[in-house]
Amino acid sequence: MSQFLFLYRGGMTGTESPAEMQQQMQRWMSWLKDLGEKGFVKDPGQPLERGGKVVSGKQKLVTDGPFAEKDLVSGFTLVEAKDLAQATELSMGCPVFTYGGAVEVRPVAKM
Numbered sequence: 001m002s003q004f005l006f007l008y009r010g011g012m013t014g015t016e017s018p019a020e021m022q023q024q025m026q027r028w029m030s031w032l033k034d035l036g037e038k039g040f041v042k043d044p045g046q047p048l049e050r051g052g053k054v055v056s057g058k059q060k061l062v063t064d065g066p067f068a069e070k071d072l073v074s075g076f077t078l079v080e081a082k083d084l085a086q087a088t089e090l091s092m093g094c095p096v097f098t099y100g101g102a103v104e105v106r107p108v109a110k111m
Helices: 018-037 086-090 094-097
Strands: 004-009 042-043 053-056 059-065 073-081 102-107
Touching: 004 086, 018 042, 018 094, 042 059, 073 086, 086 102
Parallel strands: none
Antiparallel strands: 004 073, 004 102, 042 073, 053 059
16 A cells, blocks of 8 residues: 545635535545545645745745645645555545546655
8 A cells, every 4th residue: 555645726716605615514524534434544634724935946935825726735635545546536536526626646755
C-alpha cells in the first residue's frame, strides 16, 4: 500500500444557501466516513481558508494569494491505496464534483 494526497480544488462558491452548504457537508462526512471504515483514510485532513500568503523566488517575495481558481486548494485528505489507479478511483466519489470542483491525486514520495 502507498499513500496519496487528495488536493481539492474549486467546488462551492460561497453563494450557496445554508441548506445547500449543510447538504454538501453531509456528503463530505458520509464519503470520508465510508473511506475511513474501509481503511483507506490515513488523515481526513482539513478544509483550507481561501486567503493566505504566497512566498516565492530567491528573494522570498511575499504576496497575498492564492487567488486564481485553478491555484486555490480548498482542502486535502491523505489516503492509502494499492496504486495510483485505485487512489484515483477512490477520489471519484468526492462531493467536490457536485459543484464543479476537482480532485488532484498525488502519490506521496517515500523518503
